[in-house]
Every structure is written in structure tokens, then in C-alpha cells.
Amino acid sequence: MENLVLFKVHMPESVDEPLLKVLHSGFIGQGVKVDEFEEKLGNYFGNNKVLTLNSGTSGLHLALRLANVGIGDEVITTPMTCTATNMPIMATGAKIIWADINPITGLIDPEDIERKITNKTKAIVMVHFGGIPCDIDAINKIAKKHNIKTIEDAAHAIGSEYDGKKIGNHSDFVMFSLQAIKHFTTIDGGLLFCKNNKDYERGKLLRWYGIDRDAKRKEFRCEENILEYGYKYHMNDICATVGIEQLKYIDGIVERHMSNKNYYDKELQNIKGVAVIKKPAIAKSSSWLYTIHIEKRDQFSSWMTKQNIMTSRVHERNDKHTAFKEYQINLPNTDIFSLTQISIPVGWWITDDNRSYIVDKIKEFSAKHL
Ligand SMILES: Cc1ncc(COP(=O)(O)O)c(C=O)c1O
Known part of the structure; x- marks a missing residue:
């Protein structure tokens, strides 16, 4: 059996030709390919107020800035995520306030969010862990x-x-995030969707030093007054060219992730020592991860490695890192989730044979050890 990995880079050969063309076109910065990519993204997502960026982390930092988060403010967020979710909050000078999570799904708990709100709270950050949407309406x-x-x-x-x-x-x-191992990648990249036009227009300026690239000008773009400082967070035409090609495959990729997820949902029921995560009826998960809870997790992980199946906890709770120590509080449900959660391969590269082999091996482990 080949090695069944948790992550794989999707890079179709059809990228080569358009990429080489742009690479040698004499223009590789933010230009027409970025515009074209944004138009196509607007159609795919159903929201055309989209900013392409150089990373997802930049997107979070920009969102916090657009929400006017700064020194002395508080931001309520989840500890159960990539550190990239929470480091941009620190970069604004705001204080991180952890809300606890659901002990099964790992998603931020709306009730705990409400308990943590003060008159300093400026923003709430929610993370759709593994692809499962949070309780967005309640939040x-x-x-x-x-x-x-x-x-x-x-x-x-x-x-x-x-x-x-x-x-x-x-x-x-x-x-x-359009980073290397996500559902679709532009090598590195990020997207920020805005709800209102004012945020979108301001975001367009702030992703590029506050300069209005669309304004009519007499000579060169630096002649205009800049209203407020910005960043260098924009996407370039090289990454956008990769993205335009990747978009042609995204429906197939998401479908395969979902098909594997549905298979596991069915086949991993009623196995001793194993619990699957139930998704809310209002939501559909594109299942970037398939996370289960299992007893004797470390033993399970080593055993699966021997069967050529990669497993991982993927993200470690952020609140225990020294970098976040000043914000530490008691988070009993994060303790529970962290103890048994682990992800198994679910991506587009996992075939029907692969997924039934993975289920067999989980059942075998349970029968022998749980
Ligand atoms: C939950 C989460 N948030 C944010 C990020 C950051 O995205 P990027 O690597 O594009 O900056 C990641 C990246 O893997 C992530 O998993």
C-alpha cells in the first residue's frame, strides 16, 4: 500500500503554459491577471467584494485593521486553530480573549463568546475547523x-x-488561505471577502500602501495624497494565473473531499473507542480535515503509521504556547477536545480503495486495543 498522506499539493499541468506566458510577459506584479482572478472568484463564491492577497495571515491582519481593532481593544477568538489565526490579533496590539470551544466539534462556543464580551470587545474571530462551519448565525x-x-x-x-x-x-x-496544501492553492495567497462596500474599498487601498491604483492621475501613482498607512499584502499576477487555472478544478476537489467525508461518516459509526463529529444540519463541510476522537491516541497514531496511513493532530491549542501566555485562562472544553482529536486522510487523492482500507485499519485497531 502506498503512503496515504494527510496533505497533498494540487498542481495541474495545465498551469504550465499560462504561467510561463505571464512569467515572461514583462509584467508580473498586481495587474490584469489579478483582476481576472477576482472576477472569477466573485462568481464562484457569490460575493464580488473580494480582495486577493499574498497570504491568509495578511487577510486576517487586514480584516482586523478594517474592523478598527487596535491597542487597548479586546478580540474574542478560539484557541483551537493554527497560530496564524491569533498572531495577527497580537500584531494589532489588542488583547486576546479566549472563548472555549465545543468539546466534540472543536468549534468556538457562542455562549462562551457572549460571556466574554466587555465594553472593550471590538471583534470576534471564528474558525471553521477542518471545514465545518461554526454556528455563524448565533455568533x-x-x-x-x-x-x-x-x-x-x-x-x-x-x-x-x-x-x-x-x-x-x-x-x-x-x-x-490559498497556501500550498489547501483545497486550492496559488502557491501562497489569501482572500478576504467583505460584507460592505466601504470596507472593501478601504481594503483595496490598505493592501497596497494606501495608494488608490484605480485613480486617474496626471503622471505617476505616488503624486496623490495617501489618506492612511497600508501594507504590501496584494497578490501578484503569477499567483493569480495559478489561481485562475486551479479554479477550474475546485468543484471536483471539493466533491471528492465531501464524498470521502460522507463515506467515513457512515462507516465509522459504532466503533468502540471512536467518535465521529456530527455536522450541524444547516451546514455542509468541504472537509479539508476529517477529525475523529479516539482513545489511546498516541498508540493509534503509531499503529496507523505502520499501516502507511498518516494521522495528525494538525493544530495544537494556541493558548499553551509561551507567545500567548499572558492571555491564559481555564478552558475545560479545549482540554477535552485536545485530548482525543486526530485527523485521518480525506483529501481528493484518497480513492475508494484507500478509504475502505483506512476504515478497516481503524476497526482493526479498535478490536485489538480499545
Ligand atoms: C486555520 C488557519 N488560519 C490561518 C492560516 C494562515 O493562512 P496562510 O498560510 O495562507 O497565511 C492557516 C494556514 O494554514 C490556517 O490553517
């Missing part, structure tokens, strides 16, 4: 009541849906 309702902005970290959730609409349409800001 947005709480946020609206307290006049707080919401940011979705949808790095894992390209193609996921909530209440009949693709993720990318529900909150003030939604970030996607």
Missing part, C-alpha cells in the same frame, strides 16, 4: 447586539456552505 446575532465586527477564518473551508450559501457571504469579513 453574528450576538455580535450585532453588541455592535461588534465578526471575522471568519475560513482557511479550511473553501467550498463549505452554511444555510444554503457558500462560506464567504455571511460575516463582515471572511478569510481564505
Whole structure:
């Protein structure tokens, strides 16, 4: 049996020709390919207020800036994620306030969010862990009541849906990562979807030093007054060219992830010592990860490695890192989730034979050791 990995880079050969053309075109910065990519992304996601960026992390930082988060503010967020979710909060000078998670799904708990709100709370960050959408309606309702902005970290959730609409349409800001091993990659890259036009227009300026690249000008672009400082977070035409090609494959990729997920949902029921995560009926997960809970996790992981099946915890709770130590609080459900969660291969490269082999091996482990 070949090695069944958790992550794989999807890079179709059809990228080669357009990529070489742009590479040698004499223009490789942010130009027509970025415009074309953004138009196509608007159609795919159903929201044309999209900013292409150089990474998902930049997208989160930009979203926090657009939400006017700064020194002295508080941002409520989840500890159960990639550190990339929470480091941009630190970069704004705001204080991180952890909300606890659901002990089974690992998703941020709306009730705990509400308990943590103070008059300093400026934004709430939710993460669709593994691709499973959070309780977006409940969180947005709480946020609206307290006049707080919401940011979705949808790095894992390209193609996921909530209440009949693709993720990318529900909150003030939604970030996607187009980094190497995500559902679709532009090598590195990120997307930030905005809900309102004012944020989108301001975001367009702030991703490129605050300069209005669309303005009519007499001579050169630096002649205009810059209203506020910005960043160098834009995407370039090389990455956009890769993205335009990748978009042609995204439906097939998401479909295969979902098909594997549905198979596991069915086949991993009622196995001793194993619990699957039930998705809310209102949501569809594009399952970037397939996370289960298992007893004797370390033993399981070593055993699966021997069967040529890669497993991983993927993300470690952030709150225990020294970098975040000043924000530490008691998070009992994060303790529970962290103890038994592990992900198994679910991606587009996992065939029917592969997934039935993986299920057999999980059953075998359970029968022998649990
Ligand atoms: C949950 C989560 N948020 C944010 C990011 C950051 O995205 P990027 O690597 O594109 O900056 C990642 C990246 O893997 C992630 O998994």
C-alpha cells in the first residue's frame, strides 16, 4: 500500500503554459491577471467584494485593521486553530480573549463568546475547523447586539456552505488561505471577502500602501495624497494565473473531499473507542480535515503509521504556547477536545480503495486495543 498522506499539493499541468506566458510577459506584479482572478472568484463564491492577497495571515491582519481593532481593544477568538489565526490579533496590539470551544466539534462556543464580551470587545474571530462551519448565525446575532465586527477564518473551508450559501457571504469579513496544501492553492495567497462596500474599498487601498491604483492621475501613482498607512499584502499576477487555472478544478476537489467525508461518516459509526463529529444540519463541510476522537491516541497514531496511513493532530491549542501566555485562562472544553482529536486522510487523492482500507485499519485497531 502506498503512503496515504494527510496533505497533498494540487498542481495541474495545465498551469504550465499560462504561467510561463505571464512569467515572461514583462509584467508580473498586481495587474490584469489579478483582476481576472477576482472576477472569477466573485462568481464562484457569490460575493464580488473580494480582495486577493499574498497570504491568509495578511487577510486576517487586514480584516482586523478594517474592523478598527487596535491597542487597548479586546478580540474574542478560539484557541483551537493554527497560530496564524491569533498572531495577527497580537500584531494589532489588542488583547486576546479566549472563548472555549465545543468539546466534540472543536468549534468556538457562542455562549462562551457572549460571556466574554466587555465594553472593550471590538471583534470576534471564528474558525471553521477542518471545514465545518461554526454556528455563524448565533455568533453574528450576538455580535450585532453588541455592535461588534465578526471575522471568519475560513482557511479550511473553501467550498463549505452554511444555510444554503457558500462560506464567504455571511460575516463582515471572511478569510481564505490559498497556501500550498489547501483545497486550492496559488502557491501562497489569501482572500478576504467583505460584507460592505466601504470596507472593501478601504481594503483595496490598505493592501497596497494606501495608494488608490484605480485613480486617474496626471503622471505617476505616488503624486496623490495617501489618506492612511497600508501594507504590501496584494497578490501578484503569477499567483493569480495559478489561481485562475486551479479554479477550474475546485468543484471536483471539493466533491471528492465531501464524498470521502460522507463515506467515513457512515462507516465509522459504532466503533468502540471512536467518535465521529456530527455536522450541524444547516451546514455542509468541504472537509479539508476529517477529525475523529479516539482513545489511546498516541498508540493509534503509531499503529496507523505502520499501516502507511498518516494521522495528525494538525493544530495544537494556541493558548499553551509561551507567545500567548499572558492571555491564559481555564478552558475545560479545549482540554477535552485536545485530548482525543486526530485527523485521518480525506483529501481528493484518497480513492475508494484507500478509504475502505483506512476504515478497516481503524476497526482493526479498535478490536485489538480499545
Ligand atoms: C486555520 C488557519 N488560519 C490561518 C492560516 C494562515 O493562512 P496562510 O498560510 O495562507 O497565511 C492557516 C494556514 O494554514 C490556517 O490553517
